[in-house]
Amino acid sequence: MTLLLTDKDHAMLRGDHGAAKKMAMSIVARMAEVSNAKELLHITGAHIDSTVYVGDAGLEFAERLANLGAKVSVPTTLNVSGLDEHHWQEWAVPSEWARQAHRQMIAYQSMGTIPTWTCAPYQTEMKPSFGQQIAWGESNAIVFANSVLGARTERYPDLFDICCAITGRAPAIGLHLTENRAGQILFRLINIPRQLQQSKDFYPVLGNLIGKLSLDKTPVIGGMTIIPDEDQLKAFGAGTSSSGSVALFHMVGVTPEAPTLEEAFHGNAPIEIIDVTMDMLRESRRQLTHTGSNELHLVVLGCPHFSLAEFKRLASLVKDKRKHPDVKFLVTSSRAMTQLAQKVGFLESLDAFGTQITVDTCILTSPMLPPEIKILMTNSAKFAYYSPGLLSKKIAFGSLEDCVNSAVAGRVIRDESLWTI
Numbered sequence: 027m028t029l030l031l032t033d034k035d036h037a038m039l040r041g042d043h044g045a046a047k048k049m050a051m052s053i054v055a056r057m058a059e060v061s062n063a064k065e066l067l068h069i070t071g072a073h074i075d076s077t078v079y080v081g082d083a084g085l086e087f088a089e090r091l092a093n094l095g096a097k098v099s100v101p102t103t104l105n106v107s108g109l110d111e112h113h114w115q116e117w118a119v120p121s122e123w124a125r126q127a128h129r130q131m132i133a134y135q136s137m138g139t140i141p142t143w144t145c146a147p148y149q150t151e152m153k154p155s156f157g158q159q160i161a162w163g164e165s166n167a168i169v170f171a172n173s174v175l176g177a178r179t180e181r182y183p184d185l186f187d188i189c190c191a192i193t194g195r196a197p198a199i200g201l202h203l204t205e206n207r208a209g210q211i212l213f214r215l216i217n218i219p220r221q222l223q224q225s226k227d228f229y230p231v232l233g234n235l236i237g238k239l240s241l242d243k244t245p246v247i248g249g250m251t252i253i254p255d256e257d258q259l260k261a262f263g264a265g266t267s268s269s270g271s272v273a274l275f276h277m278v279g280v281t282p283e284a285p286t287l288e289e290a291f292h293g294n295a296p297i298e299i300i301d302v303t304m305d306m307l308r309e310s311r312r313q314l315t316h317t318g319s320n321e322l323h324l325v326v327l328g329c330p331h332f333s334l335a336e337f338k339r340l341a342s343l344v345k346d347k348r349k350h351p352d353v354k355f356l357v358t359s360s361r362a363m364t365q366l367a368q369k370v371g372f373l374e375s376l377d378a379f380g381t382q383i384t385v386d387t388c389i390l391t392s393p394m395l396p397p398e399i400k401i402l403m404t405n406s407a408k409f410a411y412y413s414p415g416l417l418s419k420k421i422a423f424g425s426l427e428d429c430v431n432s433a434v435a436g437r438v439i440r441d442e443s444l445w446t447i
């Protein structure tokens with residue numbers, strides 16, 4: 027298929043708008059050709075995941091663009107980096123690694139981006155709106171933007187996201203187009219108690235299950251008896267895009283493109299119908315725990331990055347409590363959210379409890395954990411899914427309450443009551 031380019035696209039390709047735009051447009055146009063796109067579309071926002079330092083190639087790419095004078099053409103937020111710029115020395119980050127990761131941060135900032143350094147840009151003032159065409163990287167951000175906000179992005183890979191931001195263009199393919207946003211698999215919740223649906227830990231567990239069964243298809247979830255809040259949907263989406271590669275889900279009566287079951291499927295029949303039972307959920311929850319003992323070294327929260335509402339909830343849970351001296355208690359969030367939490371007084375009880383807060387990054391994108399930390403506990407499906415493979419750590423999954431109670435006791439404690447109904 028021949029790719030149709032505008033006069034301005036051609037001008038960028040020729041180098042009329044400078045060497046950086048020429049390089050970025052040559053990559054965008056080539057990717058569009060191999061994806062069989064008919065044309066490019068205009069985007070009005072971008073979120074860059076290439077900010078994570080994973081080695082010399084990514085750094086070289088960023089610095090090459092920066093040295094060519096690259097500037098983004100649309101409002102562009104930055105995902106996490108490989109470094110908590112001001113507190114990395116408190117952890118086990120090697121100094122040479124920190125130096126390289128910091129160079130990468132500087133390169134991306136020099137391009138006129140907004141240094142949000144967060145994987146939850148949808149909880150900042152840069153949240154996109156319904157129908158907005160955007161080019162976002164970072165799987166949890168992509169699935170939230172598409173599903174919960176009704177914005178439109180493909181699952182953009184690292185390095186390509188910044189090329190879209192520089193040119194303001196993206197291939198007109200995939201989830202940018204209405205016809206590709208129909209639901210494909212129907213998941214029916216069968217006799218799932220309302221009390222469990224109201225809990226926070228239901229969503230990462232359900233997300234882990236739906237992601238595994240959907241892979242790259244678009245799931246539609248029917249049978250919800252409550253309207254989940256933003257953080258519950260965030261935890262669900264992060265689960266689906268970790269165990270699977272879900273980039274869009276519909277929740278009937280909850281998400282904006284699914285007011286009814288029929289609208290979620292664009293009037294088509296589902297290709298598959300799967301009934302979700304309590305047994306399947308219990309198995310999904312069991313799979314998120316990768317340790318048989320109750321030994322515990324670190325509780326880690328904030329994947330995706332902690333919101334203000336989550337800080338508030340944690341502040342009330344840890345009030346007048348103190349963590350066990352042998353267990354570390356870590357929250358990862360953005361600078362902006364942490365400053366806000368400080369301003370409204372949520373950090374006082376966290377400090378007294380013995381919480382450490384890391385901003386700009388997280389345990390999966392920065393080599394911050396020392397070798398003596400071997401067993402973790404989290405309330406995040408994403409941390410639970412990736413930590414054993416990426417960090418070679420054992421991990422236990424539990425609710426936020428379980429995480430706090432375990433940090434106090436110094437060993438893994440989990441309340442099973444909601445899951446044995």
Ligand code: F3S
Pocket residue numbers: 106145166264328329330331358387388389390391408409
């Ligand atoms: Fe964010 Fe790190 Fe989780 S980037 S989504 S906190 S793995």
